[in-house]
Amino acid sequence: MPAPRKFSREQLRTAALSLVDAHGLAALTxxxxxxxxxxxxxxxxxxxxxxxxxxxxxVEAVLADALPAVTEHPEDADWRIETRRLAEANWRAVRAHPDVIPLILTRRIADPASLEHGEALLRALARSGRRGADLLYAFRAVTGFVTGFAQAELAGPLSIAPDEDVRAITDRARALPAERFPYLIEIAGAAAASTPEIEFHAGLDVLIAGLESRPSAGNPERSAGQDRV
Amino acid sequence: MPAPRKFSREQLRTAALSLVDAHGLAALTxxxxxxxxxxxxxxxxxxxxxxxxxxxxxVEAVLADALPAVTEHPEDADWRIETRRLAEANWRAVRAHPDVIPLILTRRIADPASLEHGEALLRALARSGRRGADLLYAFRAVTGFVTGFAQAELAGPLSIAPDEDVRAITDRARALPAERFPYLIEIAGAAAASTPEIEFHAGLDVLIAGLESRPSAGNPERSAGQDRV
DNA sequence: GTCGAACACGTACGTTGTACGTAAGTCAAG
DNA sequence: CTTGACTTACGTACAACGTACGTGTTCGAC
Incomplete structure (x- = not known):
């Protein structure tokens, strides 16, 4: 009994996304x-x-790409590798549409793709021997880092605006009083010589090293015992 | 030669902040x-x-409280303690005004208080023996976790709306298909029995443990060598 | 053909941020 | 005290936004 619809939600999604990607969030009305x-x-x-x-x-459209491509037996991989894979896939998906990040950061998300991603991450983390509260803490630490890192790239003190150059980082640092902010100036130099990919990877290294050193606050690690890299 | 001003920026700040705290961000026009x-x-x-x-x-008003109270000789404290102190102070300040968090997450911040906080955090992290790129990575990991955690409490999958109860977490979890999301349901139970303070503390534990285990990717730690807690 | 439901969408209203213009106030100079 | 230059206060007006409402249209069912 209905009249046929002129569009599909898919069409709306892609039209809205391409509008935002091309001309920014303010262009979407x-x-x-x-x-x-x-x-x-x-x-x-x-x-x-x-x-x-x-x-x-x-938000759903962007987060739909957060799940990495399914491999043959992802469940068999080392939990560190799997954790890193999921975190990086999520970060990459978010980063692919920078203008949507403000929405992702502020809107409550409970779409199927995100739940799926969360469950997959939990599966990986559980294989480090964690359960219950410890599993929750690990989950919070990883997801917190991922979204926090994306936020920092968007609006952090060392971030660069879409129309700026990498040089903007060191330029801003040079404008600071050198005697009050020596370390900020130092890492600004490091940031200019680095890339977000390297920094994200290094941050995950720190996090995973922390997860390794405290498998479960009491329970010994149960999975294949490859030691710290 | 100027006419006297009716207000000060301070007055604007506090008026705007109390308006937002009382009636939400939308009430500020x-x-x-x-x-x-x-x-x-x-x-x-x-x-x-x-x-x-x-x-x-x-944003400035909220972040102005991000610096912890200065103690007599904070520089002498263990870098782990100092890092935790700064991270927690920042988190506490942000959490004190939840309705401003969306602004903090999306606006580029470069106000003096935030720079001061960043420099203080870097001073602490540098005492773990890090310099240059390694210092940057550590900085990114800690600040990323702090803002990411704040974001998760605001809009994450396990977050509760201001008008909701703690029971909302488990209620939402119960609505999920148990065979597809067993781990999400498990940590929802843990989250309901936990508090943000505990989870934040535990997440920082993981992060600091990671920072301890890799002092500087080559450089041995130089400060007072109290081992892992 | 007739009916009813779902859809398309033009009109109109309230609310927002803010460009502009005007009036009022204050100090320095005469 | 008067004048002039300049800063501040703020009423008016407008464009743009989201959207409630109403009307016209299009389809499947009978």
């Missing part, structure tokens, strides 16, 4: 999205629950 | 803030560079 689809503004409301719902759709 | 101050909307523009500047003022 009900009217602009409708114009991009060649229709009237109020039509959007037939597919999405207002502006809130539209932004939720965007 | 140019008109509502002006009404709270007993003046016209356009007067605000004499103190602040538009809406953007007003939000920056809010």
């Amino acid at each position: 009900m009217r602009s999205l409708a114009a991009a689809l060649g229709t009237g503004a109020m039509t959007i409301y037939n597919y999405v629950d207002g502006r809130e719902g539209l932004e939720g759709l965007l | 140019m008109r509502s803030l002006a009404a709270a101050l007993g003046t016209g909307a356009m007067t605000i523009y004499n103190y602040v560079d538009g809406r953007e500047g007003l939000e920056g003022l809010l």
Whole structure:
């Protein structure tokens, strides 16, 4: 009995995402999205629950790529490798659409893809011998680091705006009083010579080393006992 | 030759902050803030560079409390203790005004208080024997975890809305298909029985353990060699 | 053909940030 | 005390936003 729909939610999603990727988050309005689809503004409301719902759709679209490609037997891999794989896939997916990051950071997320990703991460962490509260702590530490790192790249003290150059980091550092902020200036130099990929990898190294050194606050590690790298 | 100002930036700051704390971020508009101050909307523009500047003022106000109280000789303390002290002070300050967190997460921060906090954290981390790139990685790991944890409490999968109860966590978990998300359900139970303070502390434990186990990727630790707790 | 439900979408309203203009206030100079 | 230059206060007005509401259209079912 229904009239056929002119669009699908998929179409809305991709149209909205490409609009944001091309011209920033501010360029996404009900009217602009409708114009991009060649229709009237109020039509959007037939597919999405207002502006809130539209932004939720965007977040889902970005996070849908957070799960790494399934390999043959991912469950057999070392939990450190699997943890790193999941964390990096999540980070990469978020980073692919920088203009959506503010939404990802502020909106409550409970879409299937994110739940799937969380469960996969927990499966990996559980194989380090953790259960219950210890598993929770490990989960919080890893996910906290991933989102926090993405946030830092977007708006942290050493971040660079989309229209800026890498040189902006050292330029800003040079503007600081050298006698008050010697270390900030030092790591600004290191940041300019580094890349986000290296820093993310190194940060994960620290985190995983911490997880290795305290397998479960009492329970010995049970999985294949390859020692610290 | 100027006319005397009716207000100070401090007054704006506190008025805006109390408005947001009381009625949420959406309640802060140019008109509502002006009404709270007993003046016209356009007067605000004499103190602040538009809406953007007003939000920056809010962020500064919250982050101004991020530096822990100065003790007599904080520089003598163990770097682990000092790192934890700074991370917790930052987290506490952010958590004190939950409605401002979305702004803190999305706005680029470069105010003096934050720089001071960053430099203090770097001073602490440097005493673990790190320099240059390794110091940067450690800095990124700690700050990333702190902001990421704050974000997770605001909008993460296990977070609770301001009007919700602790029971909401387990309620949501119970709504999940138990055979697909066993671990998520498990840590939801642990989260309901835990507190953010405990989880933050435990996460920092993991991170600091990781920092201990890899002092500097080559350089031995130089400070007072109290071993792992 | 007729009916009813789902959809498309134009119109209109309240709210927002803010450009602009004007009036009022203050100090330095005469 | 008067004048002039300049800063501040703030009312008005406008563009842009999200969206409630109403109307017209299009389809499947009978």
